[in-house]
Amino acid sequence: MAAPAPARDYSRAHYALFILTQINLVNYLDRYIVASALPSIQNDLGINNTQAGLLSTVFIVVFMLASPLGGYLGDRIPRKYLVAGGVLLWSLATGASGLAGTFVTLLLARAVIGIGEAGYGAVAPSIISDLYPRELRTRMLAFFYIAIPVGAAAGYGLGGFLTSTYSWHAAFFAGGVPGLLLGTLACFMPEPQRGAMDGPDAQTKLPFRVGLKGLAGNKAFWATTAGYTLMTFSIGGLGQWMPTYMVRVRGMAEGQAGLLFGGVTAVAGLLGTVAGGWLGDKMDRRREGGGLLLSGVGLLLASPFMYLALHLESEVATFAVIGVAQFLIFLNSGPINAAIVNCVQPSFRAFAMGLNVLCIHMLGDAISPTLIGAIADASTLTRAIEVNAVPVLFGGMALLMGAKLYHEAVPRPR
Template identity: 80%
Template sequence: MNLTPAVSAAEPTTPAVRAGYALFILTLINLVNYLDRYIVAAALPSIQADLNINNTQSGMLGTVFIIVLMLASPLGGYLGDRVPRKMLVAGGVLMWSLATGASGLAASFVALLVARAFIGIGEAGYGAVAPSMISDLYPRSMRTRMLAFFYIAIPVGAAAGYGLGGFLSKTYSWHVAFFAGGAPGLILAIMAFFMPEPQRGAMDGPDAQTKMPFSVGLSGLAGNKAFWATTAGYTLMTFSVGGLAFWMPSYMVKTRGMTESEAGFLFGAVTAVAGLLGTVSGGWLGDKLDRKREGGGLGMSGLGLLLAAPCMFIAVNLESQVATFAVIGVAQFLIFLNSGPINAAIVNCVQPAFRAFAMGLNVLCIHLLGDAISPTLIGKIADVASLTTAIEVNAVPVLLGGVALIIGAKLFREAVPQQR
């Protein structure tokens, strides 16, 4: 049975009512999501000194969060296909914001580890369902751009986390940085209750709005080659990017002699600018290339990763700090081209009634073999060799991820009929 959705002539061509409000709130929540994730990276040198922990233990702060997130995400996706998604979003942001604030109260490594785990539980109730909501609010012809707008929050939120974490840790303490990070989510949790709840498959034609037994959807997903190739490329990219994001500020402090606030601010600024430009460019180009050829945006994403890999390797071998940040910025621009196209490809190649679970399963995969293990592995390589060597090795998964996405683009063209 072919469970890859075909393009229907009866598909809507305009957004749903109040789609803009929902997209705005979901994007703000996503920004806070990544702000809370990366505060710990910028504050890490202060945390290490205060709690007396080594690089491997520090890496575990990133790993335990991701492990909990990935294990809880399929459940969040399963519920997202069956219960009102705005309730999952509101509950999720409330939980992780409280856990972020609780991180600031931690007086030991174990207490901080537990708080980071609860942040993962909260984010699992949100990450799997938000893209599926957006796909039901906007027609397929606009989906890559709207998802790109949603994912603009990743570089901006990460930059805010680096900047806020570095500044507050140096000016006050790392405890204060976590308190400040948790506050905005409490307001957004309330605002999420007023979002519209779109009908599943509303933007994919009347045939897509039927319910699907879980066993049937799971069977179809298991044989969906386009989904798995895209997920493989996404996983390899996530491994590398997660490790780089966690350790780059520490690299600039320990290897290049920068202060925490300088490293957090500059790396955050580069991430914000490169990520914003890359995400917007990827959304616009992705929709344009997909209109010319199915899978065009995904192919562009693969090419971006192929070009980003050597930039990551070269960056840490440059003596000039300015040159290092410039090349890292180019690498991030090429990587963030992925944000809209890769997620649009996932929701477009899966039946609407099974999208939230598919996104949850994707989250499980990209983190299980991606950034759940990369912070700790990179920390281990740094302990055995050096942080410079660890970051050099980290460019290899990006290269392999580019190959996987180019293969995924070919499989996507074979699975989804041309939209005309």
């Protein structure tokens, strides 16, 4: 009888996944500190809603423009050093945000944060895909993306607490510290071979022009990116303006609004991401594109809950319904990103992720905070957030289309 195959040792892979997940947590903590501190920043710097929205928009614009370059480099140089350098750069820029005394200076610091995060965001999923086989990827990527709601919640909570207790400057100083340690630890992660978990054929290097041509005709990639973009538009606007809505419209204290919204985001996002990872793997085993089908249904169901939350008088009911909407949205974290890395040639994954980042932010949360701020200036903040539920609905439709196209790009291994 043939001897059973030895169990694979994932200890070094788990170390890399742990470090990358902690970095992702700090990534979103740094992004959302500004949201909970926004009313104080506006008062101190004398800026209107449209200018306040630009603080997020300029970060996203720089981040998205630099991401394809980060992905291009990630397919060609050791990715762990790209991760480490990016984390150190954006952490220093976060701390420097606390020194800003004018709107322009703060805007410049937020732009530098975008450069640092671009070196990390495009390559981290490709590293994880090369550390784990396909049957584990959705769950491992879901673990990685758990950091999004937890980091966002930490940003809201830390930003709200430190801003109300000390000042918004102190919130940025505190936010910059963890990344300095994690950037150092990233240098000691394993650097997996590209396509190591996809068989020997997948490890063939792909000329850039050939890879770009293949990606241009990859319908599953573009349908998934379209759905992801619409979802990113809405959650970017919701994350930026919901705490301010609770303060201005509902009359909540600034620190309380950030803390409660952050807590709901953490719980709903954590549960949704874990459930999405488990269900996504299960549904992918049953049918091609099963994870994307789950993602599309989740967005279709989330849209009415986003709208309903604004029309409930009770603050408890409002936060409960927001939590349901966020749970349904965060179901997508693992399945969407697993679909992207699985439907692209391994040697081209980092660039594909960088291009995906460019698209979801260029047409997503790069414009939604400023657009919602402009609508609020022209009408009301309530009306602006109501409109924000519509892209989620269309995003769900796009992901259902992606689920149908998925089998064309991802033949099932035999």
